[in-house]
Amino acid sequence: MTSSAELLKLTNELHSKVSRLHQHVQENSLKWTSFDIASEWEVPLPHSLQTVREEAIEATEELHALLLGPSSYFMRLLDPTVLIYSCLQAIHRFHIAEKLELDEEISYGELADRCGIKTTHLRRLLRLAISYHIFKEPTKNAVSHSAISRLIKENPDYDSWIGLVCEEMIPASVHYVSALEKWRGDDDPAHTGWAMANNVETSLFEAIGTNPVRAARFASAMTALNSTPTLLPVHLVQDLPWTAESCPRTVVDIGGSQGAIGQILLTNFPQITKVVVQDLPEVLRGAKIPESLQSKLELMEYDFFTEQKVKGADVYFFRSILHDWPDHKAIEILRNQVSALSTGSSIILNEMCLPDPGTVSMSQEQHIRSYDLRMTQSFSGTERDSEDWRALIANVDPRLRVLEIRNSPGSLLSVIQIVMQ
């Protein structure tokens, strides 16, 4: 049993952490964010206070769970949170955020007409969304934007992320257990919850590779994902073991989508003379490279299940690629690079390195474990811990060795440096 004193202890901890945040905001004449349409997205906090904020969030979550108690906490896992996905899918499918101007307050009926759906359904969907701060109902039966709906309207990458999650990944989750029952978890990328949801026996990446609409949405969704604090490329820049002297000249970014990370590498490491971004043709099609980087950034169609065609580059770089694949496929992808490596070349992975269970906070644990499950449900992929990484690399080629695994606080991804002995 938890003593009620535990509740007070958590509340006091929370109070002291929030007081530190408040003091910083006051001293620097900042404003804390809100859900009002005009709010900033983030409060700029130094690193030490970002940790304080994380700890405060932890305390609120623990307090919330303890106040609810096991029965109510459990019931809330099933209802109502999961239904927000229907609201978000409708917002994406019917372009609801796009159809409402930022300064407008209009009736549900008018917005429903603009979106081509029945008023009763739009109202039902938006009223649940509003209870999660998505849109507002400032006066009865009238709707306006909130900070979140404005984010969706103004940033198409966020809309793509909603589309990818609600139209590919949630159906994959719903069908995952049946897929597991049917194919017994055989690690075939064509035997996933996603395949079962779509009534096919192909992988999600095959669908992306042959469908320009899906490919564009996937690439755009990756941009949104990369803008979440724990996945910001700034962590990669910080964790790469490159000094002015040791910085590579040539980098191949394999599965580099539309070159966003390639551009960041070129901008932050001026010693790099060339980044080759390789991906599937449908994904590369929409890439837009700024004029100033065009001479240094090359887009190249390449299927990583074939032998690497760029030989002797200094670095072969993979970010969030191998977690999409089961071990036998990840080994195949890496083996396809081995013949391209020359003396001094290295492979750098920017992937999650799972912590041991129970060594991070509960909400971090929830985050990390759900990523792992999502990779399995949609791709037959997997997240890996340091032992898994070392075993995988040893299986690719006995001459390859993991030199270092770096992870800065606040980053979900590690930098794993692999060299040929």
Ligand SMILES: C[S@@+](CC[C@H](N)C(=O)[O-])C[C@H]1O[C@@H](n2cnc3c(N)ncnc32)[C@H](O)[C@@H]1O
């Ligand atoms: C999870 S995304 C990561 C994208 C990018 N590295 C990033 O961090 O934003 C996986 C990428 O692998 C690419 N991909 C999937 N199958 C591929 C294949 N057979 N050959 C090359 N790229 C592939 C996808 O198109 C996608 O861009």
